[in-house]
Amino acid sequence: MKRRQFIAAAAALLVSARRLRAQGRRHRLGFLAVGDGGGQALNQAELALFDGLRNHGWIEGRNLIIDYRFSLPPDRLPASVAGLIALSPDVLIVAAPQATKALRSATATIPIVFVAVADPVGLGLVQSLARPGGNVTGLATYVPGNFVAKRIEILREVVPDASQIAILVNPDNPMHRLLLADEVPSTARNLGMALPIVQATTAEELDSAFASAAAQRADAIIVFGDTLTVVEAPRVIALAAKYRLPAVHFSRQFASGGLIVYGPDIADMFRRAGGYVDKILKGAKPSDLPVEQPSKFDFVINMKTAKALGLTVPTSLLLRADEVIE
Template sequence: MRTRFLAVLALVALLVVAVAGCGQSGPQSGGEKKVPVVGVTQIVRHPALDLDYQGFVDQMAKEGFVDGETVKIIFKDAQGDPNLAKTIADQFVADKVDAILSITTPSSQAAAQAAKGTGIPVVFIAVSDAVGAGLIKEIGKPTGTNITGVYSADPVEQQMDLIEEVVPNVKRLGLIYNAGEDNSVSNANRIKAYVKNKNWQVIEATVTGTSDVQAAAQSLVGRVDAVFVPQDNTVIAALEALLQVCRTNKIPFFCGDTESVKRGAIGTVGNDEYDCGAQGAEIMARILRGEDPGTIVPQEIRKRVLLINKKAADAIGLEIPKSVLERADEVIE
């Protein structure tokens, strides 16, 4: 009887040890492994910027950071309001996210300011002039700070040459942008400097919000031979109003981003926004694996494309030269 009792006691002891061992196995002892949290701030929703974000999420998954599984990605849209962008960035910092992805110049400036001195890494993308925006001090060197990312200086020289090739008689160029967006001001200044050699007159129509876009476009009717919009988040968010004015008055409209060509602009030499997002994800993955953002040299966007909307050109009676169509990466018929 005593022997049977001791045997049962020994069995119970073994079970206790086994259960305890199960509770202590693996690197997550004491609780589940912490999943990193990445806050994403985007100044406004429109197709080009949404592609940046999608490219980021997809590449993060390829890097092993799957949203909802091995990383938590929190997306916030500032609805075109710089004050809201600041609030979003401040909240991410207050919540102590592990890193911030900032899409566009205004959102990146807000994130950089909010995260200053906190050690929270900020990776920027879709920023035309990172130096002019105050995000980095110089090109080609590590920042030594918590900020790095992908800058995408728009190829405005190639964009202006494309306009000249497609509309050879252009002498007056309408330029619509938000003078409150640093990236747009930078591009506008570069455009004005470049077309001086072409003897073009630049007629500007600036806006402060999306509700101003239609009136700005209407103000250029009869005064310009073509209209150009750089990668301006405010104008692109109200693109349909601009397209309608240009179609009705048969004004060739060109843009700085590829997604606007798909929506009705004539063409552009533009950044591949999806790949820009993927490029940002590669940097973010390095940081989440433990690399210091201050040692990662900010990168220039690596892929650009020539996109032509022949259907839009045909609608206003504009013939696209064969040479342009042949070298285009994509032609919308």
């Protein structure tokens, strides 16, 4: 009887040890997200990260612990960064350039995988796309040389007589500052047209930015991708409608009412980020993982908005679109 009890106790200890070891194998991921409206919830694009992780066998609560912090509103960012670093995660995931720069300044040792950073080389986050160096790698949204010109080309097909196209930027966004210093003025010179700049750093300033674009008699507007405009997408769409400004937007969040969306598929990039996490958790170094550029783009045209603005969208443009909202 004692022998049976001993065997049963030993078996119980073995099972318990196996469970402890399994729990010990759980890795910790820190996610510095933008969220939906700056709240405590992930947006639709960010949720695609979980698909990417599952594709590689990583399941939250099973073999992965995920801690969340949010980068908006901006005054929350320092505390969010400090909170994640204090947890000593195995990998950090981060969206957008401002938050990525903040994380990079806070740690040179914890691996960082960024998503939706336009030009990580220009921002000094990595040495090169092929050889990032350091502890940062990820997925860039920017294809140099055609960011502004491509959007102007699309707008001019819808508004052929456009001679002034405003550009909405956030001066706090380091990528916007790079584009304003180089690509925007060179594009204006090459095309021989005016590209008035309107700025907003807060939700309230969006109203005055659109009013300024209208006052400068802009024929259309390009809305640069930014955490502010993404979170405030309904407001941006409403302001474009109020001032009757045909607009091209950066991401699919604007498709419900924005005239045109042309930009990288951000959800696909978050999905692909799961592969980076998988490689790093299996021993790869960020410095050896090349930064990837967009492989899928969203090109959506909202015909309801076009009709409301009295615009005729040429068939050639409709045929090139991935989706046409009737």
